[in-house]
Amino acid sequence: MxxxxxxxxxxxxxxxxxxxxxxxxxxxxxxxxxxxxxxxxxxxxxxxxxxxxxxxxxxxxxxxxxxxxxxxxxxxxxxxxxxxxxxxxxxxxxxxxxxxxxxxxxxxxxxxxxxxxxxxxxxxxxxxLAKSAQIALDYAGQYIFCVSQSGKLEWATPHAQELLEELSGNLVDDWETIGSEIAVWLKSEQRTTPLALHYFETPLQAEYAGDYDQLHSLIRLVTKKVMGKEQDLQAALNVTKRESQVLYWLSFGKTNWEIAQILDISPRTINKHLEQIFRKLDVDNRTAAASISIRILEGN
CATH class of the missing domain: 3.40.50.2300 (Response regulator)
Known part of the structure; x- marks a missing residue:
């Protein structure tokens, strides 16, 4: 025909x-x-x-x-x-x-x-219109899935399909396992908070990316960032063990007083450690030091 x-x-x-x-x-x-x-x-x-x-x-x-x-x-x-x-x-x-x-x-x-x-x-x-939006997401290289209110998979961008196939090899079977969990999450007030997916060996999390229409939602899969440890900072930046501890908590936005409480030392001692950290990293403020620390902790 x-x-x-x-x-x-x-x-x-x-x-x-x-x-x-x-x-x-x-x-x-x-x-x-x-x-x-x-x-x-x-x-x-x-x-x-x-x-x-x-x-x-x-x-x-x-x-x-x-x-x-x-x-x-x-x-x-x-x-x-x-x-x-x-x-x-x-x-x-x-x-x-x-x-x-x-x-x-x-x-x-x-x-x-x-x-x-x-x-x-x-x-x-x-x-x-929906097809045009899907093509745009495909072109942008997004890991996007479109699901119904019951968690049923309607479509996925090619990059998203490749991601799951690389991790486990079967998109359909994978979704049967995680679809019900995603449906419960979408209907809850917690959908603004990423959902950790423990089904895969590689840490993944689902993020709510908005409504597709009145009956469907878009889900973005992202690789969950695994934060490094104090030892990573010490090795990468040639700082002392205590300086790496101070820098580690600085990267989480902690104040000098909060870091002092965590490490059980005085705020004055924290200031002295920061002076040494700034000199070794060749920076002159907390923000710059924290930025360097975060890049190392996130593996970037």
Missing amino acids: SIIQSNNIIALVVDDSPESLGMLNATLNQEGLTVLVALSGLQALSIVDKVQPDVILLDAVMPEMDGFETCIRLKEKLPSTPILFMTGLNDSEHIVRGFEVGGVDYITKPVVPNEVLARIKAHSHNAK
Whole structure:
């Protein structure tokens, strides 16, 4: 099957009713949309292997493979393509189930042509904007994941996929392990605080990077910085053991009085140590000394 994709919207309509397909095909064609039709879930999966639609209309109730199973399998192939379920007026269970498997909206039968068209245009436009944002994140080299409210992974930038594959080799299995933990964290008031992920040998943490839309959030993975020790400062800067201790706590923004309390010596002694530290590092203030210390402790 070969179709030349133009700048208009390409809609895939999946319904086991030829009458419904005929009506929607005529309505959408009249509005300038390119319409692909499928009478079953398997036929829809075959179509998307050849053509990528901008939006999919999917009947919830079909024989053999129902709309929900079809949606799950379509999402594996087209994670960013919006899927709108078509369902009966009183089928609230179908509506809920549709959202659970990845649908973004639903349309009640019998369908109202103008309503269908408006929803298709809105969701395809939003999907294109989202795709542009994803491409920008890819280009920027960010370790970004897009997740649903339940922690389900929707997409990841190539750099993020490479990061997890380097650490353990299986993005899907990894996310099944950490997804529920991330979902709990996202719903809590603690999401502004990075979440430590202990699943990997290399220390990682998740940072909340903002809302993607009303149903999804962006998560940034960063390598957790491992702070060095006082001995690292002593070796790198040729200072005494006590001077390295003073410098270590200085890098955490501690005052002379606080450092004196920690080391159980007098503030006057701290001043004397700082004078020696400034001379050895060839700096003239606390900020410059702390900056040098931090770079060594963070391994930069």
